[in-house]
Amino acid sequence: MFETVLVANRGEIAVRVIRTLRALGVRSVAVFSDADADARHVREADTAVRIGPAPAAESYLSVERLLEAAARTGAQAVHPGYGFLAENASFARACADAGLVFIGPPADAISLMGDKIRAKETVRAAGVPVVPGSTGSGLSDDRLADAAREIGMPVLLKPSAGGGGKGMRLVRDAAVLADEIAAARREARASFGDDTLLVERWIDRPRHIEIQVLADNHGNVIHLGERECSLQRRHQKVIEEAPSVLLDERTRAAMGEAAVQAARSCGYSGAGTVEFIVPGGTAPVGETPPEPPVSAYYFMEMNTRLQVEHPVTELVTGVDLVEWQLRVAAGERLGLGQEDVTLTGHAVEARICAEDPARGFLPSGGTVLRLREPHGDGVRTDSGLTEGTEVGSLYDPMLSKVIAYGPDRPTALRRLRAALADTVTLGVQTNAGFLRRLLAHPAVVAGDLDTGLVEREVDGLVPSEAPEAVYEAAAAVRLHELTPRGNGWTDPFSVPNGWRLGGAPAPLSFDLRTTGREPVTHRPRGTHTVTADQVSVALDGVRHTFHRAGTWLGRDGDVWNLLDHDPVAAALTGAARAGADSLTAPMPGTVTVVKVAVGDEVAAGQSLLVVEAMKMEHVVAAPHAGTVTELDVTPGTTVAMDQVLAVVAPHTEAAPHEEVAR
Template sequence: MLKSLLIANRGEIACRIIRTARAMGVRTVAVYSDADAKALHVRSADEAVHIGPSPARESYLVGEKIIAAAKQTGAEAIHPGYGFLSENAEFAQSVIDAGLIWVGPKPDSIRAMGLKDAAKKLMDAAGVPTTPGYLGDNQDPDFLAEQAAAIGYPVLIKAVAGGGGKGMRKVDAPADFADALVSCKREAAASFGNDVVLLEKWIESPRHIEVQVFGDSHGNVVHLFERDCSLQRRHQKVIEEAPAPGMDAATRAAVCGAAVRAAKAVDYEGAGTIEFIADGSQGLRADRIWFMEMNARLQVEHPVTEEITGVDLVEWQLRVASGEPIPLRQEELSINGWAMEARLYAEDPAKGFLPSTGRLEHLVFGEADRVETGVEQGGAVSPFYDPMIAKIVCHGETRSDAISALAHAVSETEVWPVRTNAGFLVRALWSDSFVEADLDTGFIANAGDALIPPSEPEDALFEVAARLVHDSTEPVHNAGFRLNTVPVHRVTLASGGETRTVDVAMIGDQIVSVGDDAADYYLPENTDAAVVTGHIQGDQAILFADGTAYAFDIAARGSGHAAAGSGSILSPMPGKVIAVDVTAGQSVTKGQKLLTLEAMKMEHSLVAPFDGVVAELNASEGAQVQVDALLVRIEAAE
């Protein structure tokens, strides 16, 4: 067994590798750029070496610097993780030529699977089913158009050196082919330095099925069953699960057997993934599942395979790299339960999933079987690298158990002020189609805005935020009272361009105990959220409704009293009435704007607390009002 290991990566995968290496007694060396000087993986390793400026092309992608760091620290081996240099055959060869151990497949195996056209030809020869299409050398546009017509539209143009959704174009009709080909080749040349393309039949109901394979230097190859990675957004995986729903034993044997043949065809060593595309229109069938490509590395979603098999794939990698055989035979591997993984990204779904970077002032993960992360509270999400904050992984006896566990774990996740896709993930997990396993790679695109949480808080969250402010500032036993009234605490909050004053009644179980800096709240019946948590941060109340963050500016905190349910709308601060939207005697509904007050250089909309009638109106446009002045009184509807 090797004694020391340099991890040529960063973030959560570096932390993941360090964790297993430490458990095996292997000394670890981290590398880091300027941006990662205080990163978690740097502090987790036994030793760390600075390798350059923040941009990856000047640090993590410079093979010479990484090899020099290994030599400098006496590391015996280099583990590339995934991304960066993990599938770079030239770098792998350089590591070997430097007298170091490469924790990964042989360079020739990487090369064999690196170009999609060559890989598909190799798979055809090995008896692995491939997607109908054209993968020849003739790149003449007219010839390719003829091949597309022969395959039948729609077709997919795909760069042979592509990945990550780049260099791919779906073409629906012959008239669109020429322009799509030019665009695809241009993108492929810019992204990969290679504009050669292949053509594939477009699968109308595609599911992304991949099989985890593992080989050693003794000629052994096993599979560790399949994963379903069909939930993707713009070709990037979002939620993965193992095993694949709807996969029967016969189909599993056929697909996993094909994956093993694929790995043996390239004399594969170490962890790898054979990716298949399935036509799911008639369920998963062996004759409608085709080889797509091979990833000659550990995959981001490998934890779901570990959860259902009980295998530590990184441990296997280190053992096989040390010359040991695979620890288990095929017949010793089995599926136990169901596992799911959600990728928590620093991005804002409400703004087109734009990346959200900055300091993680508040970071709390929900209860999960495992959370793979490379950041911590007080750290930062850098603009230089992938915006993934964590992988949240849950295991259950059944698929339903795994969905429920993962949805709750993501719902309880709190990140602020960096925005995340947590609320988006929760909605995807609980959507009827996902729960019923009616899914394909177009699932997210077809769902559209239904999976995107509202950018502004719903009405009920103002009430919850007010309770949080009340509980955090005024103990119950200190509250005053008045004969024949219920004591309340008025809290004025501003969020989403709207300001409301909420009377918080301290009765029954409306007030829930609070910890030092966070609280769980029971919600009013009219909210859509299942889990709401929150904390006070400076002059803001931050709520997380099913993982989506909403900030409420605490405009004013009062300790006066009013009759519970009286509907008295008091001025939260001195100001000027600039608009009155109701008249005396008018019927109003909960949340309806009553008037607008200008104060503190801001406009504050005051709204009806419940359905009712305007029983009293003491405000007129242009009037100056003082704090606590009664502006409107609403009587509840019969």
């Protein structure tokens, strides 16, 4: 076993790897950018090395600086985690050239399986079924469009490199193929440095099932069962579980064998995942899949790294996948055969991300002011957070993972819902409350899943309004802050009781606003108890208790930042200067594309700018037909949320109140 391992990553996966290194008695080396100088993974490692400024290209993606850090600390091996350089064949080769062991598969396997086009051809030759789609690499935009039309709408555009849903585009209308191909190339180039695309037939209402494989350098390859990853939003997994309720033992064995053959076909070693798509309606829950099993699923891709969702496999198999990555990389043979792998119980994982469901799941940011992460019987949290952590727009929005285990699926789901309700992350908007509601959806409880379920049901899982109790709690905080305290005389004019000369007390009210909601004027009517970290209010005989940090409130995984709203001041701010004509930044991030100039005529809905944050692109479109009268940004401009980017004056004559707003 190695004496010292450098962890070439950050956040929760770096903390996760360091935990196993510590258990094995291996010295850990963390690396950090200027943005992560006080991060949790830095604190928990045995030593840490600064590798550059905040942008990933100058730190976590710098092969030269990572190798320098390994040399300075005497590391013998490098664990890449996932993301960043984890599936970068050049990095794996550079490690070998520097005398370091890359804790992952051979560079040739990374290169082969990282090219989705070559990967499909390779596994097809090994007898593994693949999704129908385009053939050949380096296809031009015109040839991609021709292949899409030949396959027939709808189709899925996919980057040949990378993964995680980045650059994937579902196209149902051939008329928008050109725009979608351009957008997919742009996002793929930004995410992976490679804009090669392929096109595949879109399978309606599919299930996404992946098989965990483990291989050593002595020719032994096994699988550790499957994970159900069908609950996705924008092609990004949000909930994963093991095992899948869809598979019986015969189909599990067949898919497992197909995954093993896929791994053998590329000379794989270490931990990896083979992803399959299962057409909708293949086998209703509780029924036996049709004959023959091989016709029921198609190979999509192989992830040549540890997966985000690896904890659910660990919990149902008892196998520490990070430990076996280390042991295989150190030259050991697998200590277990296929007959030794058993799946016991059920595990479900939820990904906690910095995003705001009330604003269409746009990335969020801020400082973690108060943090409580669930642990206990059957609950595990993998996290990179501490109180004081700054969540910015430079890195992936995933903050942590909450995983629950039980003897059966209902128990695991129940424990995970309770754990999410017990999750407190004040200071940053997250999706924890949304995930708790998703896990209670009847289709999820029944195991009737497909990759489009979340998108179809999202409106019912994101409340359109904040509960009255939230505003009552915010008003209680304001009252608490306004009430004078002291043991001596109190000035009666400073007491917020609505008293006025010559008349009945005026009803107290507070103008409040929270992100993604319209401002509300709230008159408190309940009884309240306010402390430094909690607010308790009683309304209509029901008591509601919230966690509190300043103006932030949290309950059952949901968080709200309730700010004072001044309608006069709001009308005078730059954000309101053009009213409905202004285009504002939907999230803090960087403008990557500007398609117009001042004076251009634009159509309603026309794409004008692209803002990127946390590896996510958001297209800013014209609110109506008109003329671009202001343009305040250029490519590369860093913007704050709600910052005005441009103004489009409508073709029709403006109403008088609109003129005043301008």
